[in-house]
Amino acid sequence: QIARALGLATSTVASIRVNKDKIRANSQAATPVSATQLTRCRGVVMGHMERLLSLWIGEQKRQNLPISTLLIQDKARRLFVQLQHEQGNGTRAETFGASNGWFARFKARHNVLLTDEPSVADTQAAAHYP
Structure with a gap:
């Protein structure tokens, strides 16, 4: 076990x-x-989840899809639960909350760069601007 x-x-x-x-x-x-x-040594599930999350972020960037901190944290939580379920009962004690501190360390470990982009562009105002 x-x-x-x-x-x-x-x-x-x-x-x-x-x-x-x-x-x-x-x-x-x-x-x-x-x-x-x-x-503290991170668990097997955590390491696997971070690798998958890093790949997912790369794929989102390649497709030019917008990603945010909250979206990444939500995806991390869902991946963690899914991997924990696949591993079975041996990893049930491990918990994960996708905190802002975790995200900051994750970005440093995996060289993740997020650029802030406006979510909605006002095209009408831009058309009337001289």
Whole structure:
């Protein structure tokens, strides 16, 4: 179950369990005592969702379709739920809200550039403008 939830081979998980004492000793020796910053590993579903979302954004741009932050966040939420459902019960504990902070980091990770365009053009006013 652990291997499936993490997207790893069962032999990898078994090797880690067998060598857990060696791994702990090496990580403690390599980590300075003053290290207090923790990093969180994103789940398999999250990584897959971000790759699919990046492809979707690229396709929208190629077709010259307008995209906004809210549209991308909504698509991300829907992709996450869909992928979570496809993965089964092993990933149910993982939640995702598509926050503005997540979106800012996603844009940096995937080099996403959004340009603000007016949603409606006033063609009549433009025609009468000298």
